[in-house]
Amino acid sequence: MSTPRHTAVVGLQWGDEGKGKVVDLLTAKHDVIVRYNGGANAGHTVVIGDEKYALHLLPSGILSGGRTCVIGNGVVVDPEKLLQEIEGIRERGIAITPDNLLISDRAHVVMPYHKEHDAALERVLSSAAEGGPGLSIGTTKRGIGPTYADKIHRSLAIRMGELRDEDHLLERLKVICAIRSRELTALGVDAPPLDPHELAGRFAAYGQQLREHITDTVYALHDLRNEGRSLLFEGANACLLDIDHGTFPYVTSSNCSTLGIPAGTGLSAPCADDVVGIMKAYTTRVGAGPFPTEDNGADGERIRERGNEYGTTTGRPRRCGWLDLVAVRYSAMICGATSIACMLLDVLSGFDELKICSSYRLPDGSITDRFIPDARRLLDAEPIWETLPGWADEIDAIEDRADLPPEAIRYLDRIEEILGIPIHLVSVGPERTQTLEGTRC
Ligand code: GDP
Numbered sequence: 225m226s227t228p229r230h231t232a233v234v235g236l237q238w239g240d241e242g243k244g245k246v247v248d249l250l251t252a253k254h255d256v257i258v259r260y261n262g263g264a265n266a267g268h269t270v271v272i273g274d275e276k277y278a279l280h281l282l283p284s285g286i287l288s289g290g291r292t293c294v295i296g297n298g299v300v301v302d303p304e305k306l307l308q309e310i311e312g313i314r315e316r317g318i319a320i321t322p323d324n325l326l327i328s329d330r331a332h333v334v335m336p337y338h339k340e341h342d343a344a345l346e347r348v349l350s351s352a353a354e355g356g357p358g359l360s361i362g363t364t365k366r367g368i369g370p371t372y373a374d375k376i377h378r379s380l381a382i383r384m385g386e387l388r389d390e391d392h393l394l395e396r397l398k399v400i401c402a403i404r405s406r407e408l409t410a411l412g413v414d415a416p417p418l419d420p421h422e423l424a425g426r427f428a429a430y431g432q433q434l435r436e437h438i439t440d441t442v443y444a445l446h447d448l449r450n451e452g453r454s455l456l457f458e459g460a461n462a463c464l465l466d467i468d469h470g471t472f473p474y475v476t477s478s479n480c481s482t483l484g485i486p487a488g489t490g491l492s493a494p495c496a497d498d499v500v501g502i503m504k505a506y507t508t509r510v511g512a513g514p515f516p517t518e519d520n521g522a523d524g525e526r527i528r529e530r531g532n533e534y535g536t537t538t539g540r541p542r543r544c545g546w547l548d549l550v551a552v553r554y555s556a557m558i559c560g561a562t563s564i565a566c567m568l569l570d571v572l573s574g575f576d577e578l579k580i581c582s583s584y585r586l587p588d589g590s591i592t593d594r595f596i597p598d599a600r601r602l603l604d605a606e607p608i609w610e611t612l613p614g615w616a617d618e619i620d621a622i623e624d625r626a627d628l629p630p631e632a633i634r635y636l637d638r639i640e641e642i643l644g645i646p647i648h649l650v651s652v653g654p655e656r657t658q659t660l661e662g663t664r665c
């Protein structure tokens with residue numbers, strides 16, 4: 225038996241790079257697909273023929289038969305959203321069973337008061353910031369920050385395993401609801417106090433529905449790995465949103481880089497033999513925070529319309545701009561990327577010229593090719609542009625990388641040169657078939 229190879233798929237920008245498409249493609253070569261971070265803030269799109277799926281909590285591998293999908297301990301699970309997602313997938317004819325979906329009993333539960341807190345704090349901060357520097361993060365309001373905060377704070381956190389015991393849940397919720405109600409009032413939420421009986425009943429019912437899926441995924445993953453199964457780790461969010469290594473404080477609340485894999489699964493590092501860093505051929509960002517190569521003019525607008533750059537989770541228009549390779553090179557370093565997947569190259573067809581940034585000019589006049597993972601300082605970085613010729617023809621029907629227009633080949637070559645990492649996959653459309661695999665042209 226050949227040694228199985230384990231792979232990590234991770235976003236190298238600010239999210240929505242096309243991770244769902246790549247995970248779906250790589251699922252064919254793996255047995256187990258594992259989410260290790262984030263929650264329903266993720267929106268991963270997979271297009272299979274005429275069918276389009278948007279996955280938020282379920283690993284994208286769920287769409288292929290015969291795979292084990294794991295929601296690891298590092299994920300924060302909104303059980304109501306998860307059950308809706310499971311139902312939606314089942315209605316489309318895909319089986320979800322205790323064999324193909326395992327949910328960690330240690331994953332933390334997103335409760336309604338987490339979502340209310342998330343939305344209320346954003347409201348308070350955006351009104352406080354009028355005329356001043358932006359304080360709100362522009363979160364997805366999925367309760368991600370407050371749930372991870374409870375995990376770190378410990379005393380008031382609830383884990384998936386606890387949903388199996390209603391009496392225990394009720395005792396805890398009596399205390400939690402009293403405290404949370406006061407906090408929500410302080411944030412200006414005008415609602416009746418939280419009802420521990422209602423919440424305990426509702427969440428115990430969710431626990432009952434998910435009962436057969438909730439398990440010790442740490443032992444399960446070790447068993448699967450020891451049996452010789454190949455693992456595919458599906459990063460949610462992206463490296464520049466990583467709580468430790470992203471553009472703090474405009475980040476999410478988990479380690480979305482590959483550094484989150486060991487802690488979020490219970491598998492010791494190194495977990496993956498291959499790390500596929502996913503990047504768009506340009507850059508987008510949703511929510512607040514610095515974005516040195518953002519284009520607020522016609523080019524950014526054109527990218528948004530051609531790329532249909534509207535959020536999968538919230539529907540918000542994504543901010544668009546040119547490719548920032550200072551940022552991608554940094555993320556590739558943090559994540560240990562062994563290859564790159566360059567997505568949405570088709571969106572760039574029709575531009576006379578394309579811009580790439582591979583260094584920044586700082587306020588003191590110095591030039592750096594190092595990223596600045598600090599929001600305040602990154603605001604002052606000015607991109608230094610390199611201009612490359614564009615191509616006129618649409619490329620979405622091209623089947624072989626060597627058949628791309630010479631300017632597109634040159635664009636990819638220049639990216640490889642700057643990153644020093646090979647591009648093994650080029651994507652020219654959302655569908656599985658619109659993928660050019662293999663190395664150099
Ligand atoms: P993820 O969060 O990284 O999985 O990415 P999203 O699903 O949020 O956003 C990526 C969007 O681009 C989705 O609508 C995909 O269907 C789409 N997409 C993926 N690859 C390509 C591509 O090569 N070209 C085009 N035009 N769209 C793509």
Ligand code: IMO
Pocket residue numbers: 235238239240241265266267268361362363364365366367368369459460461462465474475476477510511512536
């Ligand atoms: P996928 O997996 C794009 C952004 C939000 C916000 C910040 C914090 O689809 O690539 P949060 O709700 O996590 O507290 O929001 O992070 N964000 C994402 N942006 N894609 C994502 O996931 C994101 N997950 C979080 O827009 O700016």
Ligand code: MG
Pocket residue numbers: 239240241266267268269536537
């Ligand atoms: Mg997305």
